[in-house]
Amino acid sequence: MFEIDRVAREKALKKYVIPECLHVPIAARDETTISTHVGRIVTRLSGRTPFKAFLVAREVEVRPDRDLPIWDNPASAILHQPHQVWVHVRYSAYRAAYKRAFPGDQIDGLVLSHAMNRRLAIMRGFEFVRITPASRASNSSSAMSENWGIDVQARGSRDAMLRQDAQRIEYADLTSLLLMMDIKIGGGTMEVVNEAQSHIRPR
Known part of the structure; x- marks a missing residue:
């Protein structure tokens, strides 16, 4: 039975x-x-490797808040996509796994982006990460935020690490949400931050 991770919810x-x-x-x-x-694991997409990939059915009803501009963008449909691909952080054949899950999707010219940087996920004790298609430009634009997250994690206190142990999943921050929607993020200037925030600021 599906359960909400209360620790992750409060963090988000x-x-x-x-x-x-x-x-x-x-x-x-x-x-x-x-x-x-x-969600429910529908099938294993990987071969005999110990590092697995799964097709997951996200059987949770979510009612979008239409006061938030982000829901006006058709790309927002990917956020709560009913079927998703999740891969082990050390699984390398994730492109082939995605194609097995969605053989009809046209992903030529796109990269398959890990919604959480794999190095950061390993540092935080997460074994599996969701992957979604993205343009190279959008995927590259998230590098600054990812590197900042890795640096912060590396300098984190032991107390913070212990609190983190109670957290079983991670919900997306704004950077991850926009990356999944294939929106170029950029970083480092207040103008860029304000533009990003505008997607989730009530009208």
């Missing part, structure tokens, strides 16, 4: 300031966590 609400209708799982501790907090 208070730290990321992300409205609840945009709480999108992007990382999970392990396979059991996917089944408990993300």
